[in-house]
Amino acid sequence: MGRTPRLTEAERKLWNAFPTGDFVELGLVTCGIGPVAGENAPKDGDTWGPERSIRAKVISSLLLGARDAGGGSVPAVRLRGARITGRLTITGGTIQHELVLEGCYLDEPIQLTNCTTQTIRLTDCAFPGLSAGGMRVAGHLSLSGSHITGTVRVGRAQFERGLWLGGTRIVGDDEWALYAKAAVVDSGMYLRNADLTGGIELVGARLNAGFFLEDAKLRNPGKEALTADNMVVEDTLRCTRGFQADGCLRLRGARINGTLEIRGIIRSPDTRYALHLSHMEARELLLKPAEPIDGVVTLAHSRVGTLHDDPDTWPEKLRLNGLTYERLRGSGVKRRIEWVTRDPEGFRPQPYEQLAAWYLSDGNDALARRTQLAKLRARRQTQGLGSRAWGRLLDVAVGYGYRPWLAGMWFALLLAIGTVVFALNPPRALKPTESPDFNAFGYTFDLLLPLPAFGQRELFDPGGWTQWLAYALIVSGWILATALIAGATRILRRPQ
Incomplete structure (x- = not known):
């Protein structure tokens, strides 16, 4: 060991306490996480005199x-x-001892x-x-x-027992408050x-x-x-209770x-997305914010095991x-069709197909058919004039094949109209001596x-x-038959 450096009285206390790891208290401080982040950190530390000052060089010397x-x-x-004067710098060294600073x-x-260190605790400090x-x-x-009051940079760092920022207040000096790209954190990362x-x-x-x-507040509007x-997160990523983000949450x-x-509040109307969860995988997603998210939300091309949400905060x-x-949970099962219609870029068929498949797996055949019908109606709005007209006719006639009972209803209505009209205005017989008695219903x-x-149709001629009513009934019959065939073909056709 080299010669003991020249030390102030405060530094001598720290030097002597180091071998046993005892705390050196140079002033009264308030410790512990309060309701306001960073509120216990000293605000007047720059006024503390020599009796409470320690040079950073002395601390680094002890640690090394x-x-x-x-x-x-x-x-x-x-x-x-204590007040730490000078820059505490240890680059590429190995620190064998704990560093604990409280209220400094x-x-x-x-x-x-690039240091290798033991536990470092800088709690209720200002730096x-x-x-x-x-x-x-x-x-x-x-x-x-x-x-x-500056960025915390721990990119590529590894923490065996966790990274704790509970009740921490950080005001970044550039785009980032916390830069931890490619960091590895065991035992949890806490920003409560x-x-x-x-x-x-x-x-x-x-x-x-x-x-x-x-209860975290993230501010980067x-x-x-x-x-x-x-x-990659093992176990849970939790943004709950009083969580609030002013800016995009991006987990692409x-x-x-x-x-x-x-479950918190997310507001970012002036970015492309407020919540960016595309191409993501999660075993369970609970998307129940305290209020509807202000901005665009994307879950495009993601895979989720169970999705919980609430129609009131869609x-x-x-x-x-x-x-x-695989599963949808929450209220509003019947309102899911509305859920898949909210794409700001317009109609997309896959969300309807996925929802219909889930309805079928959940035993809701009627809702699955309703979803497919909604998909065809939405697609119609993207087609040309002719396709839209034919699509509307299919919809009115048989509900694109998903409501075949409509064809029966139209047939019964037209049959009733024709029966009444031709009973009151019977057509003339083409061969009076050979024709059977006229029957308005059969005709x-x-x-x-x-x-x-x-x-009956070949034996009587309306006048x-x-x-014109007879012609309309013939055309209507062909339309209903064609619509039924087209609808049945659409339902039975294998999905592409």
Whole structure:
């Protein structure tokens, strides 16, 4: 060991307490997560004098072995209510001891890039940012309750026992408040009651014991509040209770091997999407925000095991093209057809097909037919004039084949009209001596059928305006028959 550096009285206390890991208290502080993020962090630390000041160089020297540890105890740097002057910088080093700072004020950003460390706890502290990309923490990193006026950068970092930012307030100095791209976090990532101004970057991150954002506030209006493309979460991703995001929540391509639960408030009308969940996989998705999401929501091309939602909070603009699911849960089973019509880009057939398939698997055959009918009606609006006219005729006549009883209703109505009219205005017999007695019912029935059944149509000839009625009945009969055949063919045809 080298010569002991020249130390102030406050630094000497820390130096002597290091071998046993005792706390050194240089002032009274309030610790613990309060109702307001970062409220316990010191606000006047820049006014603290020498009696409460420790040079960052002394702390880094202790962490890197400048003081013998001795035996029979676990050495550590544990400091409370101190002002840390200078920059705490350890780059690429191996830190064998815990660093615990509570209620401290740091003049400059912390730099721990590419370090291998034990647990680091910077709780209820105030400091201007943390740069720790590539660090390896054989324990956990806690910034709980702190007020950080700069970006926290932990990209490519690994945390064996978790990343804790409960009650942390971060005001990023650029686009990001928390940059953790490709980070690996075991034992959970916690942002409960956190308040972040700027985005969270978690692209390619792996969170092996859940991601918890209860009561968190994410503020990045007009931009992405959370960017987590291709993120993998084991267990649960929870945005519940008082969770609020002003900005887009983007989890494109993420994989949630458990439950994704969204019950808070999301507002991002001025970005392309407010909630971007396309190409995602989740065993269970609970999409029950406290109010309808303000902005476009996309679940396009995602795969969900069980989807829970609530019609009262369905977003006005919802993209479902390519979404597949095994089960739908929640109220409004009969209103699901409305649910699949909310694509802001217009008609897409796949959401209807997926919903109809689910209705069938759930035993709701009638709702499945209603869904297919709704799909054909929606498709009609995208077709040309001729196709729209034919489609409308099929719809009115037989409900595109999904309502064949309509054909029977029209047939009965036309049969009744013809029977009454021809009973009052009987046509003349073509061969009076050979013709049977005229029967208005049989005559009308023959007119409506493409192939006569009673032989009345060939033996009698209507006159005057009833002749036009006869022609109309013949045409109507062919239309009904064609519509029935077309509808049956559509139903029986194998889906493409």
